[in-house]
Amino acid sequence: ITSTRSRASSSKLPPGPRRIPILGNLLDLGDKPHKSLAELAKTHGPIMSLKLGNLITVVISSAAMAREILQTNDLIFNNRIIIDAVRARQHHELGMPWIPVSPLWRNLRKVCDLHMLGSQTLDATQYLRHKKIEQLIATVQESSRLGEVVDIGQAAFNATLNYISSTMFSVDLADSNSQRAREFKKTVRALVEALGKPNLADYFSLLRRVDPHGVRHIIAIHSDKLLEIFEGMYDERLQLRKGQASPTNDDFLDTLIDIVENKTEELNRIHVMHLFLDLFVAGTDTTTSTLEWGMTELLCNPKILRKARAELEKVIGKARQVQESDIACLPYLQAIIKETLRMHPAAPLLLPRRAAADVEICGFTVPEGTQVLVNAWAIGRDPSIWEMPSSFIPERFLGSEIDVKGKHFELIPFAGGQRLCPALDLSLRMLHIMLGSLINCFDWKLEDGVTPESMNMEEKFGLMLQKADPLRAIPIPL
Numbered sequence: 001i002t003s004t005r006s007r008a009s010s011s012k013l014p015p016g017p018r019r020i021p022i023l024g025n026l027l028d029l030g031d032k033p034h035k036s037l038a039e040l041a042k043t044h045g046p047i048m049s050l051k052l053g054n055l056i057t058v059v060i061s062s063a064a065m066a067r068e069i070l071q072t073n074d075l076i077f078n079n080r081i082i083i084d085a086v087r088a089r090q091h092h093e094l095g096m097p098w099i100p101v102s103p104l105w106r107n108l109r110k111v112c113d114l115h116m117l118g119s120q121t122l123d124a125t126q127y128l129r130h131k132k133i134e135q136l137i138a139t140v141q142e143s144s145r146l147g148e149v150v151d152i153g154q155a156a157f158n159a160t161l162n163y164i165s166s167t168m169f170s171v172d173l174a175d176s177n178s179q180r181a182r183e184f185k186k187t188v189r190a191l192v193e194a195l196g197k198p199n200l201a202d203y204f205s206l207l208r209r210v211d212p213h214g215v216r217h218i219i220a221i222h223s224d225k226l227l228e229i230f231e232g233m234y235d236e237r238l239q240l241r242k243g244q245a246s247p248t249n250d251d252f253l254d255t256l257i258d259i260v261e262n263k264t265e266e267l268n269r270i271h272v273m274h275l276f277l278d279l280f281v282a283g284t285d286t287t288t289s290t291l292e293w294g295m296t297e298l299l300c301n302p303k304i305l306r307k308a309r310a311e312l313e314k315v316i317g318k319a320r321q322v323q324e325s326d327i328a329c330l331p332y333l334q335a336i337i338k339e340t341l342r343m344h345p346a347a348p349l350l351l352p353r354r355a356a357a358d359v360e361i362c363g364f365t366v367p368e369g370t371q372v373l374v375n376a377w378a379i380g381r382d383p384s385i386w387e388m389p390s391s392f393i394p395e396r397f398l399g400s401e402i403d404v405k406g407k408h409f410e411l412i413p414f415a416g417g418q419r420l421c422p423a424l425d426l427s428l429r430m431l432h433i434m435l436g437s438l439i440n441c442f443d444w445k446l447e448d449g450v451t452p453e454s455m456n457m458e459e460k461f462g463l464m465l466q467k468a469d470p471l472r473a474i475p476i477p478l
């Protein structure tokens with residue numbers, strides 16, 4: 001991989017073509033390759049490459065290069081490298097995040113946009129999200145009455161899971177039976193962790209046959225648990241619909257069954273199952289971990305928490321739940337969410353892209369077939385962009401044009417271009433009303449023995465970034 005800039009083009013460049021620094025191979029980075037990559041970015045600059053087997057991986061840690069990948073050359077980088085783990089249950093041929101840009105991919109995105117994730121649908125389903133936040137507040141209130149510690153990540157997971165399952169199936173999967181919600185969370189976490197594990201089969205295709213680390217096997221077991229739930233929901237609904245003139249619930253499941261039965265799009269039952277799998281896994285873990293990090297930062301920074309509460313009290317009144325219509329009037333809360341996404345992007349390396357052709361990126365030629373990882377985590381902490389990058393300072397976003405919608409490449413937690421996260425709007429709505437309501441309805445005390453100074457801020461890196469220790473705090477009514 002060499003730079004295509006000639007010596008004449010810049011007197012500052014060293015003579016001859018520049019090589020992208022090669023840093024051994026991904027497996028040398030131990031069992032936390034993502035964390036190590038992020039750390040290496042600090043010392044090895046904006047672009048580096050690793051080679052193992054037949055696969056060259058290039059890691060991009062500069063906003064300018066991210067723009068080249070996600071915007072300028074979006075058509076070349078808009079497909080994925082298929083990691084072996086997602087071959088379990090043929091998910092690489094069925095799941096929206098992994099299949100190439102194709103008629104099937106467009107259909108899946110269109111169906112999601114029209115019936116679940118687009119802003120018109122989201123406006124029409126506001127009441128449902130508010131109801132889920134109301135339930136969350138009621139559960140936290142009960143814990144506060146009993147003086148119980150709340151696992152914030154689990155509470156946020158339950159609310160998000162209930163919202164997604166209500167939209168899809170008109171049921172709360174995390175109902176009073178919280179054991180089921182805990183199991184669901186464990187399964188989702190196990191899937192996400194397995195997806196993030198380094199795997200020799202990704203570099204040596206012959207090893208795929210033996211699944212050397214058992215990753216594909218683990219993914220198959222956990223995917224089956226979720227697929228079984230979805231199959232059950234689908235069959236139950238088919239039974240209910242028998243003999244009915246119109247759909248029984250008019251939810252996402254009914255819409256999808258209509259599409260499959262009337263063949264209005266090229267979608268079949270198997271596509272629907274894998275779509276549910278993606279939406280549940282991608283939807284619950286990302287939102288939960290962002291919310292947990294946001295709360296952690298606030299509980300560790302009491303001044304910022306006080307300022308956020310003062311804004312909420314002024315705009316919506318004390319101890320009240322935040323509504324989506326309030327968000328526009330809460331610039332400080334918005335800044336807190338952006339700052340959380342800057343420091344703790346849920347997908348620190350986005351999802352792996354594949355170069356479809358040789359292409360020049362800021363003077364370097366990246367060969368066809370290269371795996372490109374855009375290090376959103378390192379870009380969010382780049383000291384040439386951000387002052388005091390390791391400090392949580394929401395004020396940096398007040399009066400700033402920068403947003404997270406894929407146009408400002410210094411802040412790309414949802415990526416950009418064609419593959420931009422389809423649930424960006426939903427996630428932002430959920431994060432604002434959930435975090436805003438949790439801090440406006442309760443004061444929070446860290447569990448015994450933990451202080452803001454002693455809080456473990458370690459990140460657990462994988463395909464997704466999680467908090468190593470769950471945040472646990474006691475709610476006190478305001």
Ligand code: HEM
Pocket residue numbers: 096097098164278279280282283284286287290345346347350351352413414415416418419420421422423424426427
């Ligand atoms: C804080 C919340 C979230 C963050 C930070 C986030 C971030 C991302 C990122 C970085 C990607 C990969 C883009 C790329 O590299 O090309 C992505 C893709 C995706 N996300 Fe999200 N996401 C979030 C919430 C959600 C939710 C709530 C859902 C579903 C309900 C969802 C569904 C998806 C799907 C299906 C894709 C694959 C899109 C494609 O490849 O076409 N995400 N998300």
